[in-house]
Amino acid sequence: MKGESVDLAARPEGEVMEKIIDCHFHLWDLKVNYYPWLTDRISENVTRINGDYRSIRKNYLIEDFRKDMAGVDVVAAVHLQADADPADSVSESAWLQSVADSEGNGMPQGFVARGDLRASDAAETIEQHCAFPNLRGLRAEMHPGLGAPADYNPLKDETWLRNLALLEKHKLVLEVRAASPEQTDDVISLIRAHPNINFVFPHLALSIWRDEEAIAAWKQTIRIYGELPNVYLKLSGYGLFGKEWTIDEVRPYVLDCIDAIGPDRLVCGSNYPVDGLAASYARIWETHSTLLDEAGCNAAERAKIFHDNGKRLYRL
Template sequence: MNIRNEIVGVETSQVGPSDERKSSRLKIFDPHHHLWNLEENRYPWLEPGTPSIVGDPSPIRRNYLVADYLADAAQFDLLGTVHLDGGFDPWNPVGETRFVHKLHERHGFPNAIVGQVELDNPKAVELINAHMAASPLLRGVRQIVAWHQDPRLRYVERSDYLRDERWLRNFAKLADFGLSFDTQVYPHQMGDVAAVAGTHSETPIVINQAGMPDGLRTGDLSAWKAGMRALSACHNVYVKISGFGMLLPGWTVGDVKPLIAELVDLFGPTRLMFASNFPVDKLFRSFADIYTDYFECVHWLSPEDREAMFSATAISLYRPVFKA
């Protein structure tokens, strides 16, 4: 099923050039993107004057809805998507799940939802129940816990979430709901993630943005490699490959191909997923250029392994719902 063709009525033969890397023949299932309506909802990180790791977000400080996403992804055979929380109003996280579910009912996608839940919140379980009541598409929750010594790279002010007793108690309850956990961490936090993964092996943990390889800025990737090696030993840990532009805005295939090869070697294709991180990564390059470069980085793999990374792994993990 081609989501774009189903929604906007475009024939596959009319989309893109024949080059496999830029045509609808490259089938993708995008497991990490955002949609937002700034007129109806609040996204604090997008408000003017709010510091952000992405620099100036003003180019994406506008509504980004179904038609916008489909226009960006038009050169590919889009099988479906997973919506990740987009920095929605933290006082009303379930509101985002309701918003996305309405889009699914109207347009047939997104096909799965990962909602915002802060597991240190005393009402975390209530929030999970509310998310699930808001949409049967809920497949996981996410909390970004990425703390960095450099304040410019810091997402949160606490560095100890992954060792906090209340946080860990609430994490343990995810298995009862059958939910996965998405998170964003830096390499120095991966040891703590591995400890959580080892204790709670029944809960899939998804590392976002390729593990935030801050060594792309410094040239020293040793901490990232060691952290990923520790995580790869945990069978329930997956990695989304995306977000390179947040750390290296002008990244090239030469910059990231060694990292992707390292991930393939450590995790294997069945625990890896290419993702767009749109519209955030739109600040750095086009959707087509990102996926073209991803393909260039793994063209040496078998068709089956490429299929795993571009669609099959994500579909298996997030169990998307496709409208008839």
């Protein structure tokens, strides 16, 4: 990586020539599943993170995704649960499998389901999700969650911890849903206590806190993640920098991630259509490509980050 020569002349600046696995995208059909944030009143929490999102409060189907990714050589994609009905997470998995088995022609090749590890029936729900062959993981809250008591911490909840252990049994990854900065030490201890579960941090493992102290803590944390062999990090979520984000804004964070984690445990995602609020699909991948070049990634390392790591992590 750093210090290695990169043949930029062999590829137009920013252009992605490699085969791609998009490790973070979403679909939704408002007629099939219930998505409170897309059908009920505008969510203040979603607005706070993503800005005005009214333009995506409509169906986003596999044919829409294919139109958006035209011109980018996406050979597989991994769907992340899209906050469908929290009372019936299995319905979303059933629908996604039906899409893959019909109009999707295999896509999404993998999907990550919503997982409420606090629930007393979580073991049964996980079994139901596992009935679908394209299931690859659960996305679970690590922060207390909306409506939880102020003193509740999932990482101290015996039920949550017991259900987490089921992921190893079923060979599922855990997609980390927003741990709070004050939970960092507990998160690291949890990762070390479960070496056979792969923990995946999306959107550069950044929190919504971007003050100087929070960024300094983030830099230290991703260094520790780089030392833990069961941690993967996604280059994704650039839309979280705002609808007018620029490559100059995301550059220092992406380069820090590449330097801290290395090429063997990084994957890339689009976060489409949510990040479509801020950029075209092609622009997101061009940004990935440019920043991998700037980090000094050679052809083999680019192939790992764009394709090979995702294939291995999600068993595609």
